Structure formats: C-alpha cells, structure tokens
Amino acid sequence: MNDNKNDNKTRPAGLFIGVAAVIVFLALGIAVWVEGPRYEWSRDTRIIIELSLFSALLVVLLLVKHFELVLLWIASLRASRWFASYDAGKRAASNLDEPAGQVDHATALRNVLRDRHGWRWRYRERWVLIASDEPLVKRLAPGLADAGYAITGDAVLLHAKQTSSTLDTEWLDQIRRLRRRRPIDAIVAVTRNRSSGKPSFDSDGLAERLARHARALRWAAPAYLLNVTDFGGESSGADEATGFTWSNVQVNADDIDKSLQALSGNLADAGVVRLVNNARDRYPAELSQHIANLRGALSDLVLQTTQSRIWKHAVHGLLFAPLFKERELAPPSSGETSDDDTPLAPQHRTIWQTVAEHSRKVHGRRIGFSLSTTAAWATTALIGCWMAGTMLSGFVNRGTIESAADTVATLFAVQDRTQAMQALDGLDRQIDTLEIHRRDGAPWASRFGLNRDDALLDALWPGYAIAAKRILITPIREKLEQRLHQLASLSDAEIASGGNAQVQAAYDTLKAYMMLAKPERAVAAFLMPQFAATATPARSTNSPLSSGAWDDLRQHTIAFFANHLAQGKLPAITPDLGLVASTRQTVIGVRGIQNSTDAVYQQILDEATPKYPPVSLATLLGDTTSRGLFTTTVTVPGVFTRAAWDERISKAIDEASGQHSVAADWVLSDAKTGNQAPSTLKAELRQRYFDDYARAWAQFLNSLRWQQAPTLSATADQLTLLGDSQRSPLVALMNVIAYQAGTGTTAQSLSDTLISKAQQLVGADEKDPSKQAQRQLVPLAAAFGPILRLIGSDVASSMPATGKAAAQFAATGDLSLARYLERVTAMRLKASQIVSNADPDAMARLAAQSVLQGKTSDIADSRDYASRLAASLGEQWSGFGELFRAPFDQAWQVVVRPAASSLNEIWRTAIAADWNRTFAGRYPFADSDNDASLPEMARFMQPDNGVITQFVTTQLAGVIERQGDRWVVAQGANQGALTIDPAFLNGLNKLTRISTVLFPAGDARVRYELQAVQTPGVTDMKFVLSGRELHYFNQKQAWVPFEWPGQSLENLSHIEWRTEQGGLRTALDSQGRFGLIRLLERAKVSQQDNARYLLTWTPDTSQGIPLKVQLRSEAGGGPLDVLQLRNFALPAQVFVTAAANGGPKVSAINPPPLPPSAIASAQHAAVPLPSGLPDGLAVSDNVRSAAAAKTTDQPTVRGIAADAPSFMKAQPRATSAMTTISASAEPLSTPFGHALRLSGDVFVY
Incomplete structure (x- = not known):
C-alpha cells in the first residue's frame, strides 16, 4: 500500500523546469563554444558569452518556484473554464422550460458564447443579421424570430423584429453594446419576387430596411441579398448554397448579368443530372428557370440597392434559397456536447456559413460619430507624432552637436590662414544660430525634450575665445599698436595739419585699442569699421579665395566678434600702458585745438546775433517790390550780412585769442589743456564763418518761389x-x-x-601778366x-x-x-x-503745335536758354536757378494748354473713334464669337506706317520719340504743363510690341513651334491648329513648325487625347482665325526660359490629367503676345488735361517743393532748406544758435525800416x-x- 502511494506521488513542476533550463544551457553553451570560431569570435568573447549564459541559468533556477506558480495558475483557469461550461449547459437546459419574454436574450447570448469560447467570445464567431419579415424568418431559420438569435456552426444568426415600419431597436442596441467595435459582420436582406406588378422586387423598401438597421447599429455591415422562392422543398436534396459573392465595393450591371447567366446555365446542367437520378429533385432546374426569367430584375435589384437614394449599401452577394414549412429550431447543444457530436442541421445552414465565411474578406464601416474611435485615432496620432518628433529631434540635435564638435576640432587643428578663417566663420554662424534659438526658441524639429542648445552654446564659447584671439584679435591688436606708435611719434602740429579727419582717426584708433582692453565699454557699431580698416588678417598669397570673398569673410568674423565683445564672454587684452599714455597726450592736445575753435566761434556768433536781426526779401530789395513775381518766407540771419562782418564779426575774430581746456573722457583719462596759435585760430574761424555765410544765402535764394498767374x-x-x-x-x-x-x-x-x-583811362588794357598786381x-x-x-x-x-x-x-x-x-x-x-488776337486759343494752339511736332520756335529756344542758365548755377544754387525757368514755364503752360486739348480731340475723333467702330464687340478686344479683322489690325498697328504710328510721328514728334520698340518721352522735350497720359504711353508701347511680333513684314504672320510633353496616363495626344496638327503618342519628342494665321480655310483648333483608362476624347474646339488664340487663352502658361513656354490644359477636371506642350517662337512669345490684346481699349486721350479748365494756382503761404537737384545740392553742401519743404536741412547748430532771433524780439518789416539798427542805416x-x-x-x-x-x-x- 505504501508502494502504491510512492508510485502515484506527484513530482513538483519546478523540477522539470530546472532540468529543462539546464538542458537549454548546455545546448547553447556547446553551440557557442563550437560555432564561435565561424563568426570570428575570440576566446575571450566566447568566455564572456558562456558566463552570461551561466548567469541566466542561475537566475532561472532562482525563479523556478515562481514559474511553477504560473503553471498552476494556468491549470486552475482551465479547470474553472470547464466548470463554467458545465454550469452553462445546465442553465440552458433549464431556460427551455421558461415562457417566452421572460429571458434576457442579450444575457443568454453572452452566456452561451462565453461558455463556448471563453473571454474571446465576442469575435470568435461571425455575427450575421437577417433582415426580413417575421414569416419568412420563421421558414428560413425556425426559432430565430422568437429567440432573436441562433447559433449554427460558426455563425451567430441575429434577427430584430419589425412591425410595419417599427423596428426593434432595443434589441439592436443590445447587440451593439455586446460588440461595440464591430456589432455585426454581415447583414442578409431577404427578398421575394412579386407575383404581379411591373417591378418584380421592392428595392426601395429593401434599401430602407437596410438603412434602419444600419442607423440602429451605427454600423454599415456588408450586405447580402437572399432571394427566396416558393418552389423546392425539404426533399430537394442536401443542404447547399446557391448564388455568387464578390469582394469589390463597386458593382457593374454587366458583371452581375453575366454572373446570373452563368449561374442559370450551371443550374440547368445540374438540374438535368438530378432529374435523371431523381425525378422529384426539380429545384435546380426550377431555380435556373427562375433566374433566367428574372435576370434583369435581379441585376437591377443589386444595382438599385447599391446606389439607392435612401442609403448606399455595399452589396457583396446574391444568394437563392427555397422556403420551407415553419418548424422549431433545435436548442443549442450543451457544453457537454463535443465537436464530434452531430448537432441538428437545419436547412439553409450552408447559406449562413457561406455568408459568414465570405464576410471575413470584406469589412463594414462605422456610421456617425464615435468618441472612442476618435479618441483612439487622436491618441495614436499624438503618440506617432511624438515618437517621430523625438526621433527627428534626436537626429537634429546629434547633427548639431557633431557639426559644432567638428568645427572646433578643425579650428584647433588647421594651420592655413584661409581655412582657419573659414572655420572661425562657421563657428560664428553656429553660435549665432544657437543664440537665436535661446532668444526666440529652438525649432520644433529639435525640441521634444532632447534640445541641448544652451549647454552647447556654453561649451562653444571657450573654444571660440581661444581661436578668435589667435586668428583674429592678435593681428588686429598688432596693427592698432603699430598705428599708435606712428601717432605717438608725430607732433601736434603734424597731426593737426591733416585736418579734422586725421585727428578723429587718431582718436578712433586709440578708442578701438582701449575697447579691446576694456570690453565692457565696447560698442559694436564703432568697432566694426575700425577693425575692418586695419585690413587684417591679411589674405595669404596662396589663398583660393578672391580678394572680395576674403574681405567679405573677414568682415563677417569682425562683425561677430564686435557684437559679442561687450557681453563679457571674451577675455580682454593686456594693453601697452606706456604706448597708451603717450598717445593720449598727443590726442588730447590736438582735440583741444578743435574744441577751442568751436567755443570761440560760437561765442562770437552769440554776441553778434542780438544786434543783427534777420533780413527779409522786402528789406533787401528796398523800394523795388517783388510782389506778384516771386516771394519767400525765409530770411537771411543778420550775422551773415556784409554790415555784420564789417562792423563786428571781423573785429571779433581778430581779437579772439584764448585757451580753452578740453574735458577728458574714458579714452583720454588724463585731460590737459591745448593751446593754439592766434593766426591758425583766426584762419579757421574765418573759413568757418564764410562757409556758414554761403550756406545761409544759398538757403535764402533757393527758397525763392515764382508766383503763378x-x-x-x-x-x-x-x-x-x-x-x-x-x-x-x-x-x-x-x-x-x-x-x-x-x-x-x-x-x-x-x-x-x-x-x-x-x-x-589811357587804355592800357594789354598788360604784361608778370607785372600785374x-x-x-x-x-x-x-x-x-x-x-x-x-x-x-x-x-x-x-x-x-x-x-x-x-x-x-x-x-x-x-x-x-x-x-x-x-x-x-x-x-x-x-x-x-x-x-x-481775336482768337487767343487758336493762336496759342498754333504756337504750341510747332513745338509739339518737333519743330523749332522762339518759345522753345527761350525755354531752353532759361534751362541752360539755371543749370549753369550748379547744384548749390539749383533752387535759385528754378526762379529763372519759372516765368518761361508758366508762359508755356498757358500757351500749350489749348494745343493739348486740340490734340486730344484729334486723337479721339480720328483714331480712337475709328478704332472703336472697327473692333468693338470683336475678339480679342471683347468677349465675343466674332473675330477682328487682321487687315484692319495691320492698318492701325503696323509699326512703320500704321495709323497710330503716323499720328505719333507727325503730331507728337516733339514730345514722344521712339527708341527701338518703345515710345518714351523725348529727352529734352521739357513739355512743362503737358503731361503725357501714362495710359496712352503704356497702350502705345503695348501695341508696338505686339505689332512687331504680329506684323513683321506688313501682313500678320507668326511662326512658332510646338513640342509635346510626356504626361503620365496619356497615351495619345493630337493638337489640330489651322489645318496642321501635332500628333504625339509617346514617341521621341520633336519640334513641329506652325504658322498663324494658317493658310487653311477651315481654321479649326482643338485637342484630342487618349488615356490609359478611356477612349479618344476631344475638347477645346475653337473656330475662326483666332481659334489658336482662344485655345491659348484657356491654357496655363509658364515661361521656362527666354524662348520657351510650357502650356498646360486640363480639359477633364474629373480625371485631373493635364495636357502639356512646349511652345517656342522666333520673336517674343509668338502667338502668346496676341493675348495681351484681350479686352484692350485704346486710351481716350494723349495728354492729361484734368486741370486744364483752371489756371495756374497762386502759390500758397509755404513755398512749393524744391526740385530733386536742389535738394541733392543742399544735402551735399549742408545748406538748410526752407521750412516746410521735404528733406529740408537746417543750418549748423552754431549758426542756428547765433542767427535765430526770438519771435518776440523780431520787429516787423515796417518796424525794421523805421527803426533800423546801425548796420541797416548805413546801408x-x-x-x-x-x-x-x-x-x-x-x-x-x-x-x-x-x-x-x-x-x-x-x-x-
């Protein structure tokens, strides 16, 4: 008895797990040791692998008890599942005795499927919904109508009752809750042909039924149509499925009809065989006849259901089945029934199995909004974007770091000056980019938690400081020290002899050197030109860069260094204190001279200003008045008059001799006084005074304005x-x-x-030049x-x-x-x-027309003389020179206005009116089917002897001239009041350009060439243009010459093409001599170079296939230039005469704007312009402070005349x-x- 106990004693599962682990370890260890040399593994490598395997074995042996617990847990689950299946069978047997309506169908279905398949019960079997009337369902699937579901084979049949138009949506909603992701796998719509009536099937009712089910389930499952017949019985033979299915969504009536015809033929053959074997087995033959009779109706049923206006369904099959008598459906087998047992096999089971199997190949679609689906897709997209962004950020940041490391390594390794400068410039750009990222944020592609721009920037600065000092700063420092040594060796007089520019250059050199020693005082805008002027680092003789490229590279590196010097990240240089001290003393002395001059000059003007008030134009002219001719509101400062100079200014300059100290700045820390010799000071004061004197009078005279009459x-x-x-x-x-x-x-x-x-007096005019005084x-x-x-x-x-x-x-x-x-x-x-004259306008017109026609006249000569006289005054007096031109311009303005109106009238009546009568309502000048006459166009537009050209050359020769193919305002025409209408000039140039291309030899002839361009999807393409054609069927491309307008009498233009999916098609037909132009107007034109254009048509927008062709012409755009005439209208006038009815306006209080030449001259000479004028320049600060008199202290002109001071009384x-x-x-x-x-x-x- 004890022996039996020992024999039946179970051994622990951990023992078997341990033995299996040891066996696996031994196998892997032997394999690694034996096969390792084949993979070139060294002995040490194999030992490491063996030790790793041994470590893994120890871990497995330590965790063997845990593996045993996992196996026991799996075994317990299988036992629990068996007990649950047993209990479910018992419950199913007891539920058969309960009355209908007391059972929860959804719970029962869930329990049955859970007992059969466990936790994966939802999608282990195919769920097929039968949509039909209840009587038909009872005959097709007995018991399904009452229970709402039935399990047959691997399919779960479902049915929702429908009373008239009311559907049992509660049951469908329960089905949807049982399977939320895919409520059903297929839906079978049962239909029956009508015995009477024209339409054999109610396709609209069938589509509406399918739509109700889809809305209730929120799911459009693949649909199958089941046509039931009254013939055939249970003795018709074995259970079989008759019909055909397809997987594609789009169906074709021809395909359905052919399939029905083939099915009818097959059933006829099978029916004959069955009738021979069994005379009572007539179902296949009768079904064949049924299909043959209703083939068209069945095909229409499928198409109408698929393309219904109520609901578009994806139909994937058409099946046939006979109707049987109503009988009960056998209950589902209990859990004890194995798969080998033979369950009750109701009729039509094969049909449901066929639908279930085919539904695995097709899929339904969700209807309406699904929060779970949307959330899932959004989460998936977010995770995908984050993963992609993380990967991209990793690559980008890795590339940035590697690039920076390579640049720094190159910077320290390279010895060539050019390569070193290029590497330094590259590091500058990288640091600049990182600073932008720190300030504005890194790009999205480098974020996602992996950005290291800040750390990388901090790591690059030390390397940059060392490299910049070696490559850039040391040569610049040596150059600055060399200049300072030269400056320290010069005396104050030698430096001052160079003028302000040399003194300022010396100060700037010292300041730049001190900024390198004191980076906190650095100013980038000052340092960049100073460092650039040193011309260091110098370009090596063997440098591959040109001089311009080297200068550009040097300026980039200097600008970067200067912009970052004051940030405290770059070390300061150690200055030469002795050199700085000697340079400071030299600069301090020279700058003291300059500053003392300013102080003395300002003091002289301040003392003289109260005694000499400003002088107006009326005061200068005295009894002679300029009223009605010219005027100005600007006055001449009193200190800049001859009386002020003779009485006070000259004496003050002679007496001025003082020494003025100079305040030191941080550059000149040791401030010292600087003295200047009286003679030098006097000369500089006189020169400065006379410069301001000339500028004050230039401002006054340039402000004079002519008063228009x-x-x-x-x-x-x-x-x-x-x-x-x-x-x-x-x-x-x-x-x-x-x-x-x-x-x-x-x-x-x-x-x-x-x-x-x-x-x-004695007439000794001929003097010896050597003896002249x-x-x-x-x-x-x-x-x-x-x-x-x-x-x-x-x-x-x-x-x-x-x-x-x-x-x-x-x-x-x-x-x-x-x-x-x-x-x-x-x-x-x-x-x-x-x-x-009796007719002033007529006489003025005659006088002006000679000038407009390019003929000589006294008026033109006088205006030209005034212009030359004004130009002789130069830029400094350009405003004053306009005063000499203004009277002649005004006279010409009044004389020429009638002539301009007359020429406008001639243009409107003789040219524009005839043009409008000829081309109104004709293509291309208007959107019309009527084409314009080419001979008439040539009559108007010919570049040499056309009507428009003759008018311009005869009537406007003095104001418009031709330069090549362009008409421009004549040089030196100086038409004054006449303003050529820009629209006229633009229209004239447009017609000239087009006529040059369109009428090269008098008649309209444009030669051009076409070449087809390959287009995917297009197999054949033909362009028919005025009797000639370009036929391209994917052969070698070639240019085909054309001519417009062609010689053919048909003048037809259209495009034919053939695609891979369709036949020959034609479109864009155009007739008439402008058919080609109409065709080109519909094309999308893109210029490829100076001679070729790409034309693209998309005649069929549904397919979106473009038709492309290249065009080149002998001149310009060829026929494309004719498109510029689309909706072209001839300008209505030659001259702008909007203000012709009113005379010249009298000048306003403020003077009119100065001409550009006067403004440029004033800017060049620093002459202040009158107040209120654009770009007016003020007198220098010294002059302004000395000459400006307070408003309350200025007397009127009458007061000045009555109570004039000494200088006015003596004048x-x-x-x-x-x-x-x-x-x-x-x-x-x-x-x-x-x-x-x-x-x-x-x-x-």
Missing part, C-alpha cells in the same frame, strides 16, 4: 515787370547779391587803386561765382569790373542776365500778341536800377551803388 494776360504783365530793367526786382536782387558776395574782400592800397584807374582775395568768390558770372562780375573779386573789361566780358558771355532779360522781353511780346536801399557810378577811386558811399544800366546787349558799370 491765372491767365495769359496776367502772365504777360509779369513778364513786362520782370523784363523792365528800370523796375525789375530780379535786377535789384542781383545787385544785392553782388554787394553781399564782396564780404571779406581784402582792400587794396590807395596807390594800387590810383594806378589801376589811370591805366584804364596781385588780385584781391575774395573768400566768397567760389561760392557766389556762378551767380556773379551772370552779371559780368570778376569772379576773383566782389567788386564788379568797370569800363571795357566789363563790357567785353558781358558781350562774350553767352549766358548772362542781359540776354536773359532779352528772352523775357521776347516772350512777353509773344504773349501780348496772343492776348490781343541805403537800391532805389533804381539805372544808377551809374563815377570813376573816382573813393569808396562807394552806397552799398547798393553797383547798379546796372541796360544798354543794348550788355550791362555797363
């Missing part, structure tokens, strides 16, 4: 006053300028003056020289020449004030003649332009005594 008669009155030498304010103003330009002139001795006068020094001669030459004054002296010398100079000078006044008089006579006004002077050598008693007298063509003094 509203009518031609008023213009004639203005010209009368301007040309009258007795009353002209311009002559009086020129006298004032001549007097004021003599400020600072060095006076000659009395003996020199007497000898000069005696020589003039030294000419007078005129500080303002250079500044006022252009103006003084107009009045015949000697440019070397402010005193006007007298006698024959002045007469000869005035007579020989082509540009002079005398000749200008003659031109003014001639223009005044012309204007008066026009005004006194008589010019009362007449006819005053002459005596020949005595005594100084002139009147400042404005240099009056002019008009005598013939010259001014006599």
